[in-house]
Amino acid sequence: MLTLGIETSCDETAAAVVRDGQEVLANIISSQSIHSKFGGVVPEIASRQHLKTILPVYEKALKEAGVNLDEIDLIAATNGPGLIGPLLVGLTFAKGLAFARDIPFVAVNHLEGHLVANLLEHKELKRHHLALIVSGGHTMLVEVRDFGEYQLLGATKDDAVGEAFDKVAKLLGLGYPGGAKLDKLAQSGNPSFVKFPRALRLEKSFEFSYSGLKTAVALYLKKLSETELKNQKADIAASFQEAAIEVLVDKTVLAAKQKNISDVALSGGVAANSRLRSLMQEKLSISGGRLFYPDIKLCTDNAAMIAAAGFYRYQKNGPDEFNIDATPYLKLV
Ligand code: KG4
C-alpha cells in the first residue's frame, strides 16, 4: 500500500511516499530559512511559504518515488499540534487531493509521527518501549505499549528543550534555529565550566522545566564583557547543553528502570543532539538497555513519519471524514 504523507505543522513543507508504513520511496523537505532573520517562526509568513511550496514539494515527492497520483492508495496529513495557518495549508491540500481522486484520507497527530519515525527505521525496536520526544515545541516522556497505545509519563511545565536550545543559541549569537550550531560549538567546550541548574532533577516525577535554565544562562551572560563572551562561548554552550541533557537522560533512565522497559527511542529535532545520544547510550548500557534514534532526516519534521503513522492509523481505524479539522493543541493522549 502506497501512502502519500503531507506535513506543514511549523516551518517545514514536506511530502513523502512510503510503502506499507515501512519503505521510504521519497522524503522531500523544504525548510523555510526566511524566519532566521526574525529570530523565530512568523506564523503568517510560514503559512504563505507553505502555500507557495506545497505543490512543487508534492510533485517532487511523486517524481522521486517514481509513482503517479493514481497509484497512491492513502493520503495522510498532519492535523495538529502546530500553527493553525501552516496546518491548514497541508491539511486542506491533502483533503482536496483525496476528495478529488476518491482516495482514502487520514489525519495524523504530529507527535505520533515522531514516535513512528523510530518504527520506520528500526524493525528490531520492541513495540513496547519508552519514547522521549524532544523538539522545538515538545518535551515528553511516553510509554508506548503498542501503536496508538500511549501513556504520558511527563512533559515540560514551561519551555520545550529545543526552545531552550534555540533561545540560548540566540543569546550566544548563533542565529535561529541554533540548536544544531550550539551542539557543534559545545563539542569544543568544557561542560563543567559553569554549573547551571538542573531543574527538577531530584524530584522523582517525570516532569521537566527549561525556563529557569534559559534565564540562568541569560543572567550569566549579562555579567560578561564582549571579550569574555568571545573567549567563553564554547564553554558556556557546553555547560548549558550538559545541564539540559543530563536531566533528560536521568529521568528517562529512571523511567525505564521503574517500568522495566529495555528499549528507549528518541525522536524530534533534539534527538539529533550528539550529547543526548552519547550520554543516554552510556547510562542505558549500564542496565543493559537499548537506545534507538532515527537518522537526522527522520528526527526533524518530515512527511515520511506522517505517511507511516497514517498507514498504521488507517489499518487500525479506517479512513477519517473530510470534515476533520486542524487542531493547534492536539494531544497525543
Ligand atoms: O522536531 P523539529 O524539527 O520541529 C518541532 O516539531 O519543533 O525540532 C526542531 C528543534 C529546534 O529547536 C532545533 O534547534 C532543535 O530541534 N535541534 C537541535 C539539534 N538539531 C535540531 N537541538 C539540539 N541539538 C541538535 N543537534
Ligand code: ZN
Ligand atoms: Zn516536530
